[in-house]
Amino acid sequence: MALSRIWSGFILIAIIVASIKCFFFGQSDIFNWMIIGKSGDPGNPLKVDGVIETCWTAVNICLKLIGIMALFMGFMNIAERAGGIRLLSRIIGPFFAKLFPEVPKGHPATGHMVMNFSANLLGLDNAATPFGIKAMESLQELNPNKETASNAQIMFLCLHAAGLTLIPVSIIAVRASLNSANPTDIFIPCMIATFVATMAAMLIVAFKQRINVLQPVILAWVLSISAIIAAMVLYLTTLSTAGLQSFSGILSNGLLLLIFFLIVAGGVYKKIDVFDAFIEGAKGGFETAIRIIPYLVGMLIAISLLRTSGTFDLIIGGLKTVCTYINLDSRFIDGIPTALIKPLSGGGARGMMIDTMTTHGADSFAGRLASILQGSSDTTFYVIAVYFGAINVKNTRYAIGAMLLADLVGIITAISLTYLFFG
Template sequence: MVLSRFWLVIFISSILFIVYSLFSANTYTIDYVLNGKKDDPILVSEKYAEQLPAFIKDSIMNAPDQTMIVDMDKSNADTTYVFKNKTVKIYSGVQKSDGLLPTCKSTLLDLIIPLIAYLAFFCGLMELLIISGASGKLAKGLSPVFVKVFPSIPKNHPSISYMTLNFAANFLGLDSAATPFGLKAMESLQEINPDKDKASDAQIMFMCLHASGLTLIATSIIGYRAAANASNPADVMLPCIITSFIGTIAAFLIVGIKQKINFKSASLVAVLMSLIAGIIGLLMYVSHLDLVGKNYFTSNLSALILIGIVAFTLIFSFINEKKFTEASTTVYDSFVVGANNGVKTGVIIFPYVLGMLVAISLFRNSGLFEIISNGIAFFFSAMGVNKEITDALPVALLRPFSSAGSRGFLIDSMNTFGADSLTGRLSSIFQCSAESTFYVIAVYFGSVNIKNTRYTLGTMLLVDLICVITAIFVAIWFF
């Protein structure tokens, strides 16, 4: 219900603001909101050539393509005059994101189809893990801990192994594998959900832990920083790990208190301490590496783990081939069945993702997001907050709505202020230590047709806020 109302508020307020901007003469045309593409120039006016200053008119007429560009400052959008059919179209500024119709197209072609491919492959592997018995062994081994965190899940339930693989994939930065494992976990949890339209306690806990974004290898962030000529692209690794770890602990405590989980459990404390010790050990190891060593470690560890998962699944399935025979199938046929289920899941979640991304497109292109972002930045500036911090806030504000959008702000901040500036580094930490909250909710709950997400959205946004505040303190501490 909360998500539905929030979606409606974004949609309706964006539309009203777009209409107001048009009729108040603040906007010349709203066609770009429907048909424009990201980074396209925006049409701000159209005049007859005679209405322009003489020097501009003469420059346009003498230009080979009858086009004149004013202000070649690459950090700002140029103003362009284009003469055609007796009028001069004036463009200034660039579009923040794709319009409504291009968003519909890109959601299918650039997001859903690749996602379906990932789902097909990894759901095929999951089917092998199920029939071979590997998932059951993993669930049995982890049950003592998971029954403390998820008390409503029966002991040795298959969802335990799926959630474990999802957490592991997120931890190692394997986004392509994390989503299929996570969707399989949601489907498994839905089977024991007494109210199929309402999110269960276990599903809420899983979603909030998943969205807290605990990551060890921030491969993509390191790649963006390397492309921006950072002196040490991997220097944000430790701040990213600390920030995302605090976010994960915060998510666990907030949801745990709500669900009255026993935090004094010996097994739970032991696992938590082991996790902390493991992270500290890895951090100590990485901190002793030089730049080349860090880049080599971060670029290969995640890939090796993913290849290891694939190899283990296939080898374990081959060793236990008799179980496939008992199930009247083969290893390959089981993979195909799982892949088919992955394709079906991708088709199911498409409308949920589409609805959310279209709303976000309107929200950004309407100008509302920019107004809110500037207002928050002004508020913090008035409180005396460092300008380098406020310059990075757009990444944090957009991250819950759109990973691609916040990534654009991240790259822009590094290009504008420098990859080694506090703004560039803080933007990197913001991007790494949070999740695209609204996208994740749409995908995961949409895959099992849950309509009432209860307190999931509020908790995830609160965790996002905690990560933002933590990231600021950690960035100031480190840099």
């Protein structure tokens, strides 16, 4: 119900704003922009897709997702038949038993969630989505009310959307291409901001679900993970830009190949029909990718209407006016568009980040802030549409509110860290 109200609100607000601009300010082309899109101009070089092209984009995303989903769900099926997922579940079980009390000990969902979090941590977006959808499907098996999100699903999705990532390689690469003097200088703020957002998501949902996060097992795991990340950060800060990108490639892609190797080797050892298991799992990936098309089309057209109607521009203008009125440093406002668009569209936020760095400079305050915001948040509404759409959950309960609140904590942290590091 919450998602329905938000979706309706997006569309109604966008059309109202566009109507006011058309009839009171003479912007007669705005309705055309909303339907067929708007090409870039010197003042705003970003091309904005209209409703029609956005529908094509949504379908193209799902078509591209078919191959990736088929690949990873095929390997996941091999791992399940060979017992690898249950082994992973037993290893991480003591921690997840406290954080996900509704999930039985040793259930495959635990292993699927661990695979998703690991892929996110290493920046493997292509792998994270299939693993995440598989985790949601596993959790759906335990869900007594199939149309309403369970506590475990909400906790998992909020942690996933917080997007804990170790190395924002793509952002570093973009900064390097725009002639940044030090493309990696946003790495530590990104790491801290995304970690804070993840902890905020866990605490918010734990409070709502009355989970005691001060239990020794939870504290031990959180502190251990914090120590490992801190040690990794200290090591990575000693590397050059080229060294950091090389290390990231070896770590993330090498680990992915290692996972493939261990899955196949485990399947051979268990004497299962490895290829048949892969094909069976891959078929499920195809069906899932097709099933999410309506959800993705619906969400993306609402987001497109908000962008093309100029609603975001009004929000930015309003924030600048408020900052000026109360004598507040308004430098951060120029980086905020990335944060506003990121929950709605990953591609749009990436384009906004590049536009901010192109306009103000890659090493400007706004350019660095946009980079940190891009690296420390996730596409909340895309995640909601895809993950809940894959399992046909209609009532998302407080999931959206919790995710947006964690996003807000991440944004505030990112702004604070930008002032602290680059003030």
